[in-house]
Amino acid sequence: MSIIVNLDVMMAKRKISSNDLAEKIGITPTNLSILKTGKAKAIRFSTLNKICDVLRCQPGDILEYSDAKEE
Amino acid sequence: MREKINWSEMRSLKLSKVLTYSLIAMLVVAFVCIPFISKWYISISTEDSLIKGDAFIPVCIMLVVCDLFGLAAANALRGLIGNIGKSEVFIEANSNYMRLISWCCIFVGCTFTLFGAWRISFFVGAFFAFFMGIVMRVLKNVFEKAVSIKNENDLTV
Numbered sequence: 001m002s003i004i005v006n007l008d009v010m011m012a013k014r015k016i017s018s019n020d021l022a023e024k025i026g027i028t029p030t031n032l033s034i035l036k037t038g039k040a041k042a043i044r045f046s047t048l049n050k051i052c053d054v055l056r057c058q059p060g061d062i063l064e065y066s067d068a069k070e071e
Numbered sequence: 072m073r074e075k076i077n078w079s080e081m082r083s084l085k086l087s088k089v090l091t092y093s094l095i096a097m098l099v100v101a102f103v104c105i106p107f108i109s110k111w112y113i114s115i116s117t118e119d120s121l122i123k124g125d126a127f128i129p130v131c132i133m134l135v136v137c138d139l140f141g142l143a144a145a146n147a148l149r150g151l152i153g154n155i156g157k158s159e160v161f162i163e164a165n166s167n168y169m170r171l172i173s174w175c176c177i178f179v180g181c182t183f184t185l186f187g188a189w190r191i192s193f194f195v196g197a198f199f200a201f202f203m204g205i206v207m208r209v210l211k212n213v214f215e216k217a218v219s220i221k222n223e224n225d226l227t228v
Contacts, residue, residue, distance in 0.1 A: 027228060031228045032228070034226060034228060035228045039226060040226050040227065040228045041222075041223045041226040041227060042223065042226070042227040042228075043227070043228050044227065044228065047228050
């Protein structure tokens with residue numbers, strides 16, 4: 001997919017662990033891992049809203065579009 | 072109310088299982104009795120045929136082929152019900168089972184059409200087999216779409 005999830009970068013900046021973030025935004029660590037590894041096919045606005053709220057960032061800080069061709 | 076629904080669902084699934092196993096048993100018995108069934112059918116059928124002569128061997132061959140396709144379809148049905156019993160409904164294996172059932176019906180239709188030369192009434196059987204095959208195929212397509220929607224939904228965070 002051409003959408004890159006930079007969640008781990010933002011998590012490192014805010015010094016927050018996966019388990020803590022998952023707990024704060026109310027999703028399971030497994031689902032957070034799916035999101036971090038780019039396996040997710042969609043993200044709910046409500047989840048994005050909570051992530052931005054907890055990490056104090058904009059959706060663009062987490063999601064990035066890349067036009068590089070997939071192999 | 073919820074318990075009542077579950078109990079009813081459980082009974083419905085059990086009934087489907089019993090019917091499927093009965094169908095398999097009937098097909099096995101029919102397979103053993105094919106010569107008798109052929110002889111009986113030939114003795115009662117009076118319609119015209121495109122190919123004249125003794126129809127015993129062709130009717131036997133047709134019944135053997137149809138019985139085998141029937142067994143394959145019934146076995147797929149058994150697998151399908153088994154998966155539903157395990158609450159694994161929208162999975163790829165189930166759509167593969169439906170595809171197999173659909174192809175079995177279509178092949179039975181082809182067999183009936185081919186052997187319709189010996190008994191015209193087999194064309195009626197062919198029509199119903201083709202109809203059933205097409206219905207199963209459309210259901211399989213719907214099921215495949217449901218599987219893909221479920222997979223996408225599972226990966227929505």
